[in-house]
Amino acid sequence: MYNKIILGLFALAAFLPLSFPASQAHAQQSATSAAAPRIDGFDVEPVAQPAPGNELVFTLYGSPGGTAAVRIGGATGSVVLAETEAGVYEGTYTIRKRDKITAASTATANLRVGNRVASAILDEPLVGRASARRPAQAARSAAAPKIDRFDVDPPARLAAGEELLLTLSGSPGGTASARIAGVKGKLVLDEVRAGVYEGTYTIKNRDRIAADAVVTGNLRIGNQETSAVLGRSLVDGSGYRPTARKAARACVNCGVVEAINVVEVKGDGSYLGMIAGGVAGALLGSQVGSGRGTTVAQVAGAAGGAYAGREIEKRIKATKHFEVVVRLENGGSQTFSYEAQPAFAVGARVKVENGTLTVVQ
Secondary structure, eight states: OHHHHHHHHHHHHTTOOOOHHHHHHHHHHHHHTSOOOOEEEEEEEOBSSOOTTOEEEEEEEEOSSOEEEEEETTOSSEEEEEEEETTEEEEEEEOOTTOOOOTTOOEEEEEEETTEEEEEEOOSOSBOHHHHOOOHHHHHHSOOOOEEEEEEEOOSSOOTTOEEEEEEEESTTOEEEEEETTSSSOEEEEEEETTEEEEEEEOOTTOOOOTTOOEEEEEEETTEEEEEEOOSOSSOTTOOOOOHHHHHHSOTTEEEEEEEEEEEEOOOOOHHHHHHHHHHHHHHHHTSSSTHHHHHHHHHHHHHHHHHHHHHHHHHTOEEEEEEEEEETTSOEEEEEESSOOSSOTTOEEEEETTEEEEOO
């Protein structure tokens, strides 16, 4: 008799082919393929003296939608940067009496997006340059970095969305950056090969850049820094034709659709499903055995039926969406969610624009 009850519950469970773990695996796979955050610039307004009450103002430029913070050497606290606009994080640290901030102190910024973190170390002093100078003897013992060339690949006009590609050549193994008059903050130049540093700045609506704007390139190795001023216009007046190098980098937000995953999400089962399933299970149990066995079967059938009813209702109410994984040309990847089947397939070339995908012809 009890064997019949157990067989009946197994038969009922057979109608519940729960395939949710596979969907969860798809979701985990999509999450892990999300692109790592990127820090494009890390800046500070230094103080003349690290006295209590003075303020250090930090600005970080990078991936939007993240959480940014700065830890300062010698400080008893840290500062959280607020995202004042997409990809721009700002915050102020007020120096305390018990802080031990000196001219040699540095700062480290962390930018977290999801479960991934990018870090950058400030490449300039927190205290005014006059206070941050090393003794003359120590300065002479270290070779100053050298800048051989500082150039720009200019657009035809200085309008929002246009790109300035800056290139600095000099001593290898350093940290390079550039400041553009009319632009808030600075641009980090990555060392793409030994002694060659590059960075692309996309002009924003808020920028006030003139064709003859002063652009300063900086190269730091250790505590030694060298600067150079751009010696040409930021606008190409002879009719702009992008160089092969810039044309190859022109579509920094382009990529290829690597995968389209269907993610199924369970709905919420209500008490109606439990009641309906419980009644059905009790009726099934009443057909098994007699006397006390019937009662046991009814209880077991009601419990199993309630569970089955709720699971069936969850499946009926289940929703699904599509997660599109894009492999970007810069080597990273991003995941985008769609409520309906997207209009493109795996292998399509797309571009990321304002958080959405458009097909590139």
